[in-house]
Amino acid sequence: MSPNAVPDFDAPSTKVLRPATLAHVVLRTANLKRMTEFYVDFLGGSVTHSNDVLSFITFDEEHHRIALIEVPGTAPKSQQSCGLEHIAFAFSSLADLLLAYRHRKMLPTRAILPVWCVNHGPTTSIYYKDPDGNMLETQVDNFDTVEEATAFMKTSYFAENPIGTDFDAEELVAALKRGEDERLLKKRREIGPRDMPDLASM
Template structure:
């Protein structure tokens, strides 16, 4: 894998992704969705802006109210999806089961990408959300896998049935 140069002129890389901010004409619908979907609290909200907290940062997701506009074309530029990680496959599938049982929120796709297992959802504004579990705890091991013939053959991955995956996890996979 290509790594950034280690010369004095190399850019100082950030330590993590801090926040994702979405524009929405549906502020309350989006707040309700994300507070339930992520189990997030809302430490700040006014008619123009809201912050959501679901981990140790003051806010990792924010919403800005905008007037309604036309829906962008499917192949337009812009945000494709936002990804969230879980520490284990069992945690990912427990979250799947909870969303299904408490609100009927279901993924539109479940994929084994080789590197990660992902469940894809849509929010009320049709933004795609990837809820994932990564197979490799070690980044060097993940890099080796990304360069492997196995990963090259995988393509975009293979679709899974989330109910079958849930049953496998319950069975101890």
């Protein structure tokens, strides 16, 4: 449909029109300053606008990807309540994923260290927690196409272990520095069935 075309608003449909993109995530906090500093550091981003109760943070062409709002009376995060499990940010290569990991680890103000490194199969992922305890995933796709990733998710290996295989990020950094093939490093090592780790305690 051309940009100026008017859709048929009265046409029946069995399905809602899909969004063009996911624009941003808004998090409620009791510590706006600390959370703002964390997300600027974590994302290598910048603040578009902030005041005493709001902060808008971007790291790309969007005016904001993370918004923070300080609400009086906000209680600490409960790991037992329903809600958002994590926010995921994608990188275009394993080298970029690990370079961002190293940058966070060596920040001059404070180190931001991961709580979990796991190859899920479709992605190689490094998880962090923000100061309020919200989980953040940084990831790279392990397959060149969505179709290949979907095919892997239909295998008996994934059915047996949909969680993945843990890895040491420093070992992957060392392997890349030795010139090992990124595609081989992203191939999941199969370990059989496993339980989900206790992320609340990490």
